[in-house]
Amino acid sequence: MAGxxxxxxxxxxxxxxxxxxxxxxQANVALGPESTVEQARRSIRDSYGFTGRADHVADGLLTTPETIRKAVGDFIGIGADEVTLYCWSPDIDQIDRLADTLF
Structure with missing residues (x-):
C-alpha cells in the first residue's frame, strides 16, 4: 500500500x-467465533470468485483485535488519512467487537 x-x-x-x-x-475484517469468521470468508470467496483472487482476499481477512490494530497503525504510519474497516459479517455484534478493539 505504501507504494x-x-x-x-x-x-x-x-x-x-x-x-x-x-x-x-481499507481492511477486510470479521471478529468473533470461528463460525462467524468462516461465514465471512465464504462471503468474500463468493464476492471475489470471478477475479481469480478470492482465496487470496479471504486469506487476508483480519480476524483478531491484534491484527486489526496493527493494520490500522501500519496504514496510518504510511500516511493514510482514513482507514475503512469493511466487515464481512452480518453479525450485529461486530459493531461492539470492533469498537472494543479500537477504543
Whole structure:
C-alpha cells in the first residue's frame, strides 16, 4: 500500500494539484467465533470468485483485535488519512467487537 500511496502523491504533484491527496486504506475484517469468521470468508470467496483472487482476499481477512490494530497503525504510519474497516459479517455484534478493539 505504501507504494500505491507514493504513486498517488507523485501523480498529484506531477499535475500540480493543490494541497495533498486524501489517502484512504481499507481492511477486510470479521471478529468473533470461528463460525462467524468462516461465514465471512465464504462471503468474500463468493464476492471475489470471478477475479481469480478470492482465496487470496479471504486469506487476508483480519480476524483478531491484534491484527486489526496493527493494520490500522501500519496504514496510518504510511500516511493514510482514513482507514475503512469493511466487515464481512452480518453479525450485529461486530459493531461492539470492533469498537472494543479500537477504543
Amino acid at each position: 500505491l500511496f507514493r504513486d498517488v502523491e507523485a501523480v498529484w504533484e506531477k499535475h500540480d494539484r493543490p494541497g495533498r491527496p486524501r489517502l484512504v486504506a
